[in-house]
Amino acid sequence: MAAAGDGPWLDDAAGRLVRPFTVSDGRTRPTVALDLMSQLMVTGATPLGYLGPEHTQALDLCRAPVPVAEVAAHLKLPVAVTKVLLADLVDCGALTTKPPAFHHNPTDRALLEAVLDGLRRQL
Template sequence: MTAVPPRRRMVPAYLATGGRSRPSRTAFDRLTLLHSASPDPPQGLEAEHRRLWELLRPGALTLVEAAAHLRLPVSATNFLAADLVDAGGLQARSPIPRAQQIDRTLVERLLDGLRSLR
């Protein structure tokens, strides 16, 4: 039995960007959270834009996760997301920043103070 090769995209990923070299807005971070902004898609969506909007309709995904589901490079998905945000079909939220490291001496002093209360 022969193995079936994985399906290749019929349209190269760079065509999803419409031949542009920069998205319409500042590029999103890879962990930017995308979610649908309306129950109905914006009018006049191209096929790749519609696929992204339909992927995000049930819930939110990060830009990287959406790119993986669409089998597109993150940079091409960034273009699609920026277009949909401009059209009002998606909302984007910046990733939550990592918590800063706590000063170890402060924690040790707190533990010493709690131990002295016994």
């Protein structure tokens, strides 16, 4: 088992010791519309009030534009929980968000072919 000061309460055998939805205080719906590819970036504003360690980690990850899916992967949290945390930071002005570049045409053939080619290279 990990020591008390090690990481975000992880146990090598059991995994996370804190249930993911306790991180978001049981909330499952973000107050801001975010999809997996929404881009986030810090604004430089200091958030007021309590920030959990996951909020702080998310801010560190968003120093350069980053999509929601990548933040969730780095935090090792479900996307639903990550969206709630990110929405908290958008609401307090610490993060700004913009829709993905293909927002108006998510089925752009060139984009889908590029994704397929990338997946084939991975296999």
